[in-house]
Amino acid sequence: MDYDVIIIGAGPGGIFAAYELVNKRPGLRIAVFESGNELAKRRCPIDGKRIKSCINCKHCSIMSGFGGAGAFSDGKYNITNEFGGTLYEYIGKAQATELMEYVDAINLAHGGQGTKLYSTTSTAIRTMCMQNKLNLLNASVRHLGTDINRVVLNNLYEGLRSRVDFRFLTPVEHIEVLEEGYLVRTASESHTCKKCIVSVGRSGSKWMERVCHELDIETESNRVDIGVRVELPAELFAHLTDELYESKIVYRTNKFEDKVRTFCMNPRGSVVSENTNGIITVNGHSYEDPARQTNNTNFALLVSKHFSEPFKDSNGYGESIARLSNMLGGGIIVQRFGDLIRGRRSTHNRIDESFVVPTLTAEPGDLSLVLPKRIMDGIIEMIYALDKIAPGTANDDTLLYGVEVKFYNMQVRLNENLESRYPGLYIIGDGSGVTHSLSHASASGVFVARDILETCNE
Numbered sequence: 242m243d244y245d246v247i248i249i250g251a252g253p254g255g256i257f258a259a260y261e262l263v264n265k266r267p268g269l270r271i272a273v274f275e276s277g278n279e280l281a282k283r284r285c286p287i288d289g290k291r292i293k294s295c296i297n298c299k300h301c302s303i304m305s306g307f308g309g310a311g312a313f314s315d316g317k318y319n320i321t322n323e324f325g326g327t328l329y330e331y332i333g334k335a336q337a338t339e340l341m342e343y344v345d346a347i348n349l350a351h352g353g354q355g356t357k358l359y360s361t362t363s364t365a366i367r368t369m370c371m372q373n374k375l376n377l378l379n380a381s382v383r384h385l386g387t388d389i390n391r392v393v394l395n396n397l398y399e400g401l402r403s404r405v406d407f408r409f410l411t412p413v414e415h416i417e418v419l420e421e422g423y424l425v426r427t428a429s430e431s432h433t434c435k436k437c438i439v440s441v442g443r444s445g446s447k448w449m450e451r452v453c454h455e456l457d458i459e460t461e462s463n464r465v466d467i468g469v470r471v472e473l474p475a476e477l478f479a480h481l482t483d484e485l486y487e488s489k490i491v492y493r494t495n496k497f498e499d500k501v502r503t504f505c506m507n508p509r510g511s512v513v514s515e516n517t518n519g520i521i522t523v524n525g526h527s528y529e530d531p532a533r534q535t536n537n538t539n540f541a542l543l544v545s546k547h548f549s550e551p552f553k554d555s556n557g558y559g560e561s562i563a564r565l566s567n568m569l570g571g572g573i574i575v576q577r578f579g580d581l582i583r584g585r586r587s588t589h590n591r592i593d594e595s596f597v598v599p600t601l602t603a604e605p606g607d608l609s610l611v612l613p614k615r616i617m618d619g620i621i622e623m624i625y626a627l628d629k630i631a632p633g634t635a636n637d638d639t640l641l642y643g644v645e646v647k648f649y650n651m652q653v654r655l656n657e658n659l660e661s662r663y664p665g666l667y668i669i670g671d672g673s674g675v676t677h678s679l680s681h682a683s684a685s686g687v688f689v690a691r692d693i694l695e696t697c698n699e
């Protein structure tokens with residue numbers, strides 16, 4: 242065997258698996274294959290001046306490379322079983338929480354010390370939400386911020402690089418099951434290993450689907466979350482974000498009894514575009530460093546859709562909505578809430594005259610031509626509900642960017658060790674459909690590393 246363990250993907254799942262393996266058993270031979278670049282070379286060409294929107298790079302620097310999709314993220318590690326994935330269904334709530342706290346301690350030891358841990362447990366905001374038909378979910382949130390998150394990743398990389406064989410810009414094409422172990426093939430080489438950890442994230446979703454098909458690993462469709470990113474003056478949400486940083490609030494609509502929820506709240510942050518398999522969607526992040534903060538807060542409002550029979554392709558549904566928005570806007574569309582309510586598109590003039598200055602250059606347009614009525618109605622209802630706890634949310638100048646789509650990978654059939662039907666072939670992180678967050682993906686990496694340590698001899 243060339244390696245004891247091959248890890249595919251250097252996102253949080255892969256990094257924390259490698260970290261646990263080398264620290265607990267320094268003699269193990271470990272390789273990490275990664276489609277994207279090393280951290281220092283990850284650079285999105287969008288500069289807002291020469292290049293204003295996504296040019297579909299071969300390796301998207303936002304989604305791929307050391308640090309995975311999380312590298313330029315806001316670095317919000319939510320320590321909770323209430324959202325961010327269903328890891329607890331496999332390993333139990335107590336162990337999932339313990340692993341998320343362990344990951345938090347490692348982050349603190351690698352440059353995250355001094356960052357704030359927020360908690361939603363005992364707060365008057367919960368009561369205020371309940372009084373207005375809104376439900377605030379429980380969580381502790383470590384906010385590293387985009388800048389400190391990068392420092393932590395860099396320190397983790399420096400600690401690993403001499404002990405792990407990193408292969409950047411080397412996407413894995415195939416995995417073959419051997420009588421003992423696995424053969425991992427890239428375009429130009431192949432390597433054998435005793436155990437293989439697959440942690441390819443959302444950007445690897447199509448590849449993961451193909452591998453599951455080739456290896457006859459059962460999968461199930463997952464849900465897709467569709468909606469918009471809201472951007473408004475930071476002052477309007479300051480009473481929530483100063484105390485909680487991120488509030489995950491769920492609202493059940495009067496009209497359809499659909500659930501709409503806030504997601505990925507970025508106080509004084511920036512709206513960004515992201516490219517998943519050629520589809521441009523919107524996202525957001527914010528810096529811990531006050532010098533890099535903006536005057537706006539952004540967050541997503543999302544509605545979940547899950548299709549099962551006869552149509553199963555929830556992601557395909559989300560993709561076609563995103564494609565429609567890309568077709569109409571050439572990328573991301575931005576619309577003032579006031580224009581949406583008046584049934585008219587936003588124009589460059591209306592956006593220029595708006596009191597909220599957009600942090601992302603996007604094409605002014607009409608989101609009601611893109612989002613299905615049921616989803617649009619739910620989002621509008623939720624904006625009015627949020628207006629009761631944060632007056633001003635429903636102002637005309639509140640900006641809505643579309644579309645935001647959270648693609649969840651199909652759910653891969655795994656046992657309680659996150660192992661596929663092949664012993665020693667682990668599938669973790671967002672690529673498995675089990676997690677959808679930094680903390681859950683990282684915890685899944687530590688979990689399988691510990692499982693391997695129990696069974697793998699050098």
Ligand SMILES: Cc1cc2nc3c(=O)[nH]c(=O)nc-3n(C[C@H](O)[C@H](O)[C@H](O)COP(=O)(O)OP(=O)(O)OC[C@H]3O[C@@H](n4cnc5c(N)ncnc54)[C@H](O)[C@@H]3O)c2cc1C
Nearest residue numbers: 250252254276305306309310314413442445670671678679
């Ligand atoms: C802009 C943005 C902001 C976010 N903010 C937050 C946040 O604040 N908090 C939070 O909890 N979550 C956030 N997320 C989500 C979070 O980043 C992911 O949940 C997390 O990164 C998942 O980790 P992972 O290791 O499973 O996958 P990923 O981080 O996606 O890493 C997978 C890696 O595998 C590589 N790969 C894919 N296919 C192959 C292949 N065939 N061969 C080799 N390598 C391959 C990819 O290049 C990638 O680097 C954000 C995401 C984005 C895009």
